[in-house]
Amino acid sequence: MKKLKVKKGSTCMACLACVRACSESFYKEFDPDKSCIQIVEKKSVRPMACPQCGKCAEACPEGAITQNPKGVYMINKKKCTGCGKCAEACPFGLIVKTEGNPASKCIACGICAKACPMDVLEVVDE
Template sequence: MKKLVVTDRSQCQACLSCEIACSEAFYKMYNNFDTPCIRIDVKKDNSLNVKACNQCGVCAKKCPEGAIKQNAKGVYMINKKLCTGCLTCVDACPKGIIAKVEDKPTPSKCIACGICVDACPMGILEIQEVTD
């Protein structure tokens, strides 16, 4: 299974380069609340949490239209033709990282493309082949 892995969360500097790169790739703009499929959050203890999709498949199981399927590499993809924009997947995502922009009909999720990996100046993101 191909997925995005955060190798060392403690090294994150919250520069948001990963969020910005992801947002611009999907939406050609950045809005930290709506557009990235990766998120940097500050926890209550002021430490940083990098939220990245682990391809768990909860979104696919909850999608009433069957619009989210796992591809041959183990990545869950949203079929924009089948998606009705009901946002069940957005609500179901345990990490809250399925993006939905108001003026777009369908949400977006991490597809393990590696754009955020290339953007991270700390080198703490990797696309890995993981066996379950």
């Protein structure tokens, strides 16, 4: 299964380079709310990426979210009605839903990993 992960022992400095890269790549603007990766603060600052759990796919009434052969859940933009059920179902709050557009989510493309100056992120096959 292909996933975007935080490298063990790495330290995020919350520069938002990953957030910027994601939102600019897919929405052509820097807007943290339009990024499929988020920076969270719990015990430490770290990036939060989609673990490919599939809860979004289970919640989609249109069947617009399916798992590809590499284990990544993908949104079919032609089938997505923009209802937001997937965003409500995501336990991590990582589905991007903008007014009048289909939803989007992390597809483990690695754009954010390449943008990270601290080399915190990696795309792995598990």
